[in-house]
Amino acid sequence: MLPAANAAASAVAWSLGGFDETPPTFDLRTGRPDPALFPLVEWRRCMTTAMQTAPGGYGHPAGIPALRRVIAHWVGRSRAVEASPDQVIITAGAQQGIDLVTRLVVTPGRIVAVEDPGYPPAAGLLAASGAQIAPVPVDSEGIVVDQIPVDSSMVYTTPSHQSPTRVTMSMARRRELLHFADDHNVAIIEDDYDSEYRHSDRPLEPLHRLDTQGRVIYVGTFSKTLSPSLRLGFVALPHSLVSHAIALRSLIDWQPPVTVQETLLPFIVDGQLDRHLRRTRKVYTERHQMVTDLVHEGAEAGLLVSPSxxxxxxxxxxxxxxxxxxxxxxxxxxxxxxxxxxxxxxxxRHDPPAGLLIGFGATPTARLPAALPALRQALAG
Incomplete structure (x- = not known):
């Protein structure tokens, strides 16, 4: 079992990458979108509209109904997730969604299977909840289902774009995982943290859409597409968990901030989010290619091993x-x-292979040619 204190420290260190207070000259950390790409003018316009009247009293713990309807429609159109508005709960990012689900379905001492390697903040949160963490290997098709403990209560997975290996879970492996969950009464958290940024091929159907037994909880976030500072995410829950989740949410922080919700609502309805994604996808695709070229050069020089x-x-x-x-x-x-x-x-695991996590979201395209030589020099020793 991973101690909670160590798990929390590991998650913080993973996030900061050695720069606690002073920002780096070149930010190649993972999971960070470019602040310069944030649609400030459009967002300010939507927020100004939202602030035409004074904030009201307490809102609904699941989020404002109009936004839940809009997100249910948007996630169905953009990610093929079939969820009714009443299954959607607005959260403060994906991490709160994972926390909410964990409190609902995992009791202390129960086993939760996680991908290894995986996403440290999720593993840390699960350990802090008192769960026993079972690391499960990842291969070229995703999490290795036949190595998941049969007495697991939940599986946490990132099938669309495995964190950190980038593997996309194959359709055969997705069906195998769902069959395992059905056979052993296991819940699944599907963390779809950045599937909007696909640079070429089309995504496979999410586990949530393939699930016929109500075992998959889908977690989404706007931290990668807009900004992590907004703390905006959502979960799509099975009907059986919705009322329990709403009651629990009311005990934690009652509700998501209403003004931010009322800003996101017209931002999606008016097509601003779709336009922002089309624009930023082109930018990130160019950066993806620049870093990919660097990795290939490093592999040819014997300094790196090319990833899948x-x-x-x-x-x-x-x-x-x-x-x-x-x-x-x-x-x-x-x-x-x-x-x-x-x-x-x-x-x-205690003997992981050596590797690098190279993010390209936060460094402007014009600065990448200056940032990448620093990486080349470090590799060359």
Whole structure:
């Protein structure tokens, strides 16, 4: 079992990447969109409209009904998730959604299976809840289902774009996981954290759509598409959990901030979110190609091991040659003013392969040509 205090410290270290207060010259950490791409004018216009009247009293713990309807429609159109408005609960980012679900379906001491490597903040949260964490390997098709403990109460997975390996779970593996869940009465959290940013191929159907038994809880976020500072996300729950989730949410923080919800509502309805995604997808696709080229150059020089092909997300995860000191490489990169994601802390096993987490969301395209040489120099030693 992973101690809660260690899990929390690991998640913080993974997020900050060694830069606690002073921002890096080049931010190559993962999961960070470019603040310069935020649609400030459009967002301000929507917020101004939302503030035409004074804030009211307490709102609904699940979020304002109009936004729940709009998100249910939008996630159905954009991600093929079939959920009615009353199944949608607005959360403060994906992390609160995971926390809410964990409190609902996992009792302390029960086993929760997580991908290894995986997403440290989720593993840390689950451990802090008192769950026993069962690390499950990931291969080229996703989480290895036949290594999930049969007495697990829940599985946490990132099938659209596995964090951090970038693997897309195959359709066969998705069906295998759902059959496992049905056979052993297991809940599944499907964390779809950045599937909007696919650079070429089309996404497969989400687990939530394939699920016929109400076992999948779908978690979405606007942290990667808009900004993590907004703290906007949502969960799509099975009908059996909705009333319990609303009651629990009311005990935690009662409701999401109404003004931010009322800003997001017209932002989606008026098509601003779709336009923003089309614009930023082009930008991130260009950056993805620039970092991919660097990784291929490093592989040809024997400094990196090329990762499996992936065409989604805001990071790339190459491995380092056997025997390379990952910590030393990251320290050299940091000495050059650049911050990387923390690859080693994505692993729960004690002998993980050395690798790098290279994010390209936060560094402007014009600055990447200056940032990448710092990485090349660190790799060359």
């Amino acid at each position: 092909p992936s065409h989604a997300g805001l990071h790339i995860t190459p491995l380092l040659p056997t025997g390379t000191d990952e910590v030393a490489v990251v320290a050299r990169v940091r000495a050059n003013g650049a911050a990387l994601g923390n690859h080693v802390q994505c692993w729960l």
